[in-house]
Amino acid sequence: MSKDPYQHEKSLSDVHESVEISKGKSKIKKILSFFGPAYLISVGYMDPGNWxxxxxxxxxxxxxxxxxxxxxxxxxxxxxSLCTRLGIVRRKDLAQCNRETYPKRMNFVLYILAEIAIAACDLAEVLGMAIGLNLLFGIDILWGVLISFADTFLIMYLxxxxxxxxxxxxxxLITMIGLCFMVEMFLVQPDFGEVMTGFIPSLPNSAALYIAIGIIGAxxxxxxxxxxxxxxxTRKIDRDDHSIRKALKYNFFDSAIALNLAFLVNAAILILASAAFHKNGMHDVADLEDAYHLxxxxxxTDLAPKLFAVALILAGQSSTVTGTLAGQIVMEGYLRLRISPTLRRIITRLLAIIPAVLVILIAGESQVxxxxIFSQVILSMQLAFAVIPLIHFVSDKEKMGNFVIKPYMQILAWLIAIIIAVLNIKLVYEEISTWIIKYDVLWLTILLILGAAGMIVLLIMTFIYPILHKNRAIVLDVHPPFEDLKFDEPISFNKVVLALDYSTSDTKAVQYALSIANTNSHFILVHIVESAGVKYTGESTDDLESRQDLERLEKYAHFFSDxxxxxxFELGYNNRVASIAKICEQYAADLLIVGSHGHTGVKDFVFGETVNKLRHAVKIPVFIAQ
Incomplete structure (x- = not known):
């Protein structure tokens, strides 16, 4: 089957529809084919920021x-479940739908807010992991933050x-976190009769309301x-209504199981704090370090705090995987900008590490x-800007067709959006008021007030714009408008630089060179000398390797002249890329042919990598003979 030419435009294009759904008779296997995405989501509901x-x-x-x-x-x-409906039915992610709906400048602001949210989430994960390492092994928080940078390579491998x-x-990782808290429950032995009373809605006082807002926001x-x-x-499904309904159903099961596991972990933390601290008169335990020591x-027993620290490290590590993927989605969806996953991961991690390092260096570890908490406030501020567009999109009959959400579901979704927006606005208001009173600086007060006003205006626009422009489709062409293809005279490669490395790949390189040759062909044969003497002097030298390389190059030259x-023929010295590029320019070459070295990954690092660098160093076509 030919490759889809629009694959690169799809959400998470490198893994889009990469998981085949079981077509066998076993219903269990088919259901399990859909299970997985919600578990990556669930780690965000039990990350260190919630603790x-x-x-x-x-x-x-x-x-x-x-x-x-x-x-x-x-x-x-x-x-x-609304997110899964959007992705399965429209085959677009939330960022892509936003780009199609909102104007360009507004989209850019929404993109910035999404990136801030991801950085804030990653900040909580970095700090959580650093605190866990500190509690378990005594590693300084600062070093723990820097160590967390190493998981960049884990993500690349995964x-x-x-x-x-x-x-x-x-x-x-989720299983291990769950096991840690199962043991904690066994050690703390809570009264489950009292636990059940906690499911009866009540708010003892205003402080309880504030913490309730924090729990929802986190x-x-x-x-x-x-x-x-x-x-x-990532699941490859058929596009008929029956298959889509099945996918929606099985993904709901996936979400229900995964999120309930996350709920059990969060409930276990709250029950642990209640049974271990509240019952013993310790009513002000909120810091992770205090919980560990108490x-x-x-x-x-020493087992309880150790398990607590292990679970904290695991929670931070598991959450960081999802942060990278989310960053890739918002960047590609909003900006259609696709960068190296490694660079994306490094940028995301640096945005979290730099603030953490600065706070530790300036204010000390006591402010961690x-x-x-600040990271959770930032997350709370961004939430409504994702929820409101989501509800608009899945309520759109024209785009969702038979899979538009029912009116009762729309009412329930908007009610939840209002609750989240109001509670988060209240949380943000409380935090801003605290900062204004604490620092009492005029410019900071003005900045905070203007920022809050701007966020409210943007929130209103996010809600109103899709309603006012419901029938107006914003057409976003991925590529420039198509024009008839016009060609000049066919290009003939008369001057061809042939880079030889004296390996088995030379045969294929020479074979291709001969296949495009014509009566006017002029071949320039190149080999780069990398002897110890050349490495020392940085230029040509009359050592044994250089003389032997030249003799061999002459034999290749006779092959063509015959x-x-x-x-x-030319010998280059020391720097492969620079030398080959210089010779291409010197001879005004039309084409460069190089052989593939046949190694990747670690061997590229050990032996050096030429081909990709050459492609960017020369201004002519490059053919790689493999």
Whole structure:
């Protein structure tokens, strides 16, 4: 089957529809084919940023706020199911749909906000992992932050293995986190009769309301909405209505199971804090470090704090995988800008590490907890800008067809959006008021007020624009307008530089050179000397290797001259890319032919890599003989 020419335009194009759905008679195998994407999403619901709110809620109010966790989970399940519907039906992710709907400048602002949200999420993961390393091994927080940069290479490796193996890796980490808290529950032995009373809605006081807002704000994360709408497209399904309905159904099962596992982890943290701290009169435990040190004292065993730290490290590590994928989705969806996954990962991680390092160096490790809370406030500010467009898109009868959400579902979704928006606005208002009172600086006050006003205006525009311009489609051509192809005279390659490395690939390179030869062909044969003497002097030298290389090059030249072709030969020295590029320019060559070295990855690093660098160093076509 020929390759889809529009593959590069699709969401997560490198893994788009890469997972085949089981076509056998086994229904279980078919269902399991769909399972996976929601587990990558679920790690965002149990990342280190959630732990502080869960600890605060449990230590201050016991089991009373368990119902808030459950309500947050129900909200998350509804929103994530809308994401899967968008991705499966329209075959576009949330960022791509935004680009098609909103004007260019507004899209750019939405893109910046999405990137800030991803950086804030990554910041929480970096800090969580650093705190975990500090608690478990005594590594300084600063060094822990820097160590977290190394997982860039883990992500690169997982991406090469494929989507299915990445999903299995995440499921493995989630399983280990769950096992850690199962042991914690066994050690703390909570009264499950009292636990059940926590599912009865109640808010003891205004402080409980504030923590409840924090729990909701920390649970539903904007980058997960972008991510889920793309991940479901990794499954290759038929496009008939029956197959789409089955895909929606099985993805809902996937989301329900994964998010309920995340709920159990969050509930376990809150129950742990309630049974270990609240019952022992410790009502102000919100920092991860405090929880770690107090667990051993209250439970009388070193196992509990160690498991807590291990789970924290695992949560930070698992969440960081999804941050990279979400960053790729928003960049490609909003900007249609595709960059190297490695560079994307480095940029995302640096945006998290730099603020963390600066805060630690300037204010000290004592402010790490405040920075963790700040990251959750930033996430809360971005959430409505992802939720509101999502509901608009899945409510669009024209685009969704038979799969548009029902009116009752629209009402429920908008109700959740209003709750999230109002609660997050309140949370942001409380934080801004605190900063204004704490720092009492005029320019900071003005900046915060203007920023908050701008966010509210943008929020209103995000809601109103799709309604006012419902019938107006913004056409975004991926490529410039098509024009008739016009050619000058056919190009003939008269001057051909042939780079020889004296390996088996030379035969194929020479064979191709002869296949395009004509009576006017002029071949320039090149070999680069890389002897120890050349490496030392940096230029030509009359050592043994240079003399032997020249003799061999002359033999190649005789091969061409015997066939009545014009031929020159040149030795280059030391730097392969620079030397070959210089000779191409010197002879005004029309074509460069090089042989493939046949190695990749680590061997490229060890032996050097030429071909890709050459392609950018010369201004003529390059043919690679493989």
């Amino acid at each position: 502080a709110t869960d600890l605060a809620g449990g230590s201050q109010f016991g089991y009373a706020l368990l119902w808030v966790l459950l309500m947050s989970n129900i909200m998350a399940l509804l929103l994530q 991406q090469k293995l494929g989507m299915r193996k990445m999903e299995l890796f995440i499921i493995g 649970t539903v994360m904007p980058h997960n909405l972008y991510l889920h709408s793309a991940l479901v497209q 667990l051993g004292k209250t439970l009388g 907890g405040s920075l963790l 066939r009545a072709y014009q031929v020159n």
